[in-house]
Amino acid sequence: MSFQKDFLWGAAAASYQVEGAYQEDGKGLNIWDVYTREPGHVAFNENGDVACDHYHRFKEDVALMKQIGLKAYRLSISWTRVIPNGTGEVNPAGIAFYNALIDELLAAGIEPLVTIFHWDYPYALHCRGGWLNPASSDWFEAYTRVLVDSFSDRVRYWMTINEPQVFITDGYKNGNFAPFMKHPDGDLIRMTHNVLLAHGKAVRTIRAHAKRTPIVGFAPTGPCVVPASNAPEDIERARAASFDFNRNNYTSSNAWWGDPIVLGHYSPRAYELFGDLMPKENPEEMALISQKLDFYGANIYWSMQGGELGTTLTGCPKSNLAWPLTPDVMYWSIRFLHERYQLPLMITENGMAGHDWVALDGKVHDPDRIDYLTRYLRSCKRAVEEGLPLIGYMHWSIMDNFEWARGYDQRFGLIHVDYGTQKRTLKDSAYWYASVIAENGENL
Template sequence: MKFQDQFMWGTASAAYQVEGAYAEDGKGLSVWDAYTQEGGHVAHGENGNVACDHYHRFREDVQTMREMGVKNYRLSISWPRVIPNGTGEVNRKGLQFYSDLVDELLANGIEPLVTLFHWDYPYALHKRGGWLNPAASDWFAEYAKVVVDALSDRVQYWMTLNEPQVFVGCGYAIGKFAPFQTLPVRDLAQISHNVLLSHGKAVKVIREHAKKKPIVGFAFCTPCWTPENDSPEAVEEARRKSFSISRGRLCFDAAWWADPIVLGDYPKEAYEMLGDDMPQIAPGDLECISQPIDFYGVNIYESKANENPDGYAENAYLGCARTQMGWPVTPEALYWGPKFLYERYRKPILITENGMASHDWVQLDGKVHDPQRIDYMKRYLRELYRATQDGIDVMGYMYWSVMDNFEWADGYDKRFGLVHVDYCTQKRTIKDSGYFYRDVIRTNGEAIFSDTWEG
């Protein structure tokens, strides 16, 4: 049993989480750079100033990916590294870093997948109103063109935005992530609209200016509810919940973001629910937002469930398996999530993130043994394979993450990587899971069906 030919096997990372060099070679500050210097926002007062020092060690990291047999690498571009003030003068040294990284990947047989924005918003633009500024989408389009002009002769796969549900929801609704704000629903709706316009304008820029025929999408996360049983009624209820929207959780709801892009308008319930708090929609906005895309990229880690303040959420139970993040291990999410998304939006599905944080350390034999992660990958990938056998068009799977890195508000405690990073010395050690993933890639998925694995 194997995945289809041409299935894309890869890994992923984000610029702020791995690069470091936060103020080198002309780079401007992002909101993460600025606000983590204050302290009080991140575990242990940590920040991404150095992170994994990928900016200086990218050639070593690409060689490590090659050793693991990685075929695709999803990376993100730091907007303020390329345009320090967010708009205007381009930082050629910053742009050259990404050009060199792309060249290094291609020289080692690894296809780059470029994400234009993975949360590190330019601080200079934030001070000018950020995503609430009516010019926000034009700023993003300007930035997109700079990157496309520089890299599109070698890069074919593009993603505009990573998880707007999170950078808007956690950054502006609940104040957990930079810039750590809590805004009213009216502002959140307008930010969402400006973010969606940014996506649409960036897609137009990519289509119009790419030198190599582009394949374009995004990388969203999705509230994936899974059925309580296999009955048609339970399946339909899970589907309904997966695409429902609520005023209190608006920014986190999948349909709020994906419906305008793929279906051409906000959900009908949004207009009824928000009323005067709906964003200002100018003539032509929805046409711009709904530029044709080639795939639906989605980050899936767990199923979603109603919380129970006096007990367990619906997807948990006494003693259930959990990752280091505290998330229940729910492999079925990688079946039902792609299935529901494909049936609603009819776009090929790319798993742009899936993985687990675990308690990993270099053991006395000098190796990192992480059997839980191997088991996790087997369970989730078996469910993804089941989806492909049921006719769901799945393009590929990008494991999150290629290496341990700065995990946002959790600092460096949570380790998602296939490669262990000693943050004090920057030494890299491929974990057992990295070698297991090499076998998965080599066998086009066949390795996940073995109940044992000898590294």
């Protein structure tokens, strides 16, 4: 068994990281627009005001996607480009931009996969309490309805929320991402519940109002633990560790988010740790949170807790971001997540930050990325060959872009971007990925 014929070979990006045009055509401010202006939050005090200027150059970018042969492109919508204040008046220019992008993708034979929220929370709603406000899930539901009404005649694939583990942990617990805050456990648990309700209400809205039969999932970061060996006891230890958490890492865990969304209840471990801080189990709310999904997305880069229970990370090869190279994590994550949640999987992000530049011959040579992707995709192929239901792979990212608090130093793209001139150059990895897609992964 190999990759299915309709396997979604794609790439991904997020609106704030690529679009630019941060105050054009009626767009409102999001928390990244505002807080990147406070010195010290982002490397070199950089921001996404211009980024890759995708807002103006999307036709060129889609043409490059077509040249690579992408079957799918995972994009996110900028909430404040569509609804400048987060609620209320809809911005026609924002709707027009995404309509044009979706139409361009479809004309190129590329399936648009829409992520509703990828971290660029409206500043106006942040000032009203953001995810701590009990109305936040209703705001999200209304926003989702605008997207469904505007785009669902052409968009089939929907992802509600990208990596709640990261934007809650780094944005509100550790203070590393916008809005760069540090909240206590009680606040973080309330935020969690409101994010989960927002997800559930969005799924309900998509299913009720989509003009085409939708295919719905969400995109958490999903690494599991790689077992120390193939011995049954090591596999069991790794499986258990992949869904366990403690008071320090709970908001980053798989089970903290995945269990209520798919299984319809919080992990018992949550009540052991936090007792009365946890929301009282409300059957109606939990049924809403656990609306039926069609797939489970997973953003996977390295093995969770690898040094403790699995592959040692001492001397492990690492990317430019110091993220370890642990390709077996793809197989084990697909396996463990499917065993627990019984849903098809999509790899919604995977890639490597590198030192990439245009060489004297005018090309961008990135053999380390090709080697990295070969290893990780072989691990995906192992899962597929064992009959695990993997429906797609989205490389992160389609082009170099603004990498959040690290600014522009980290280059993840298949396409090199010269930020001074906005010139695009396909990297060697883009041509390599094109051959993988053309062969449907047969020769990995």
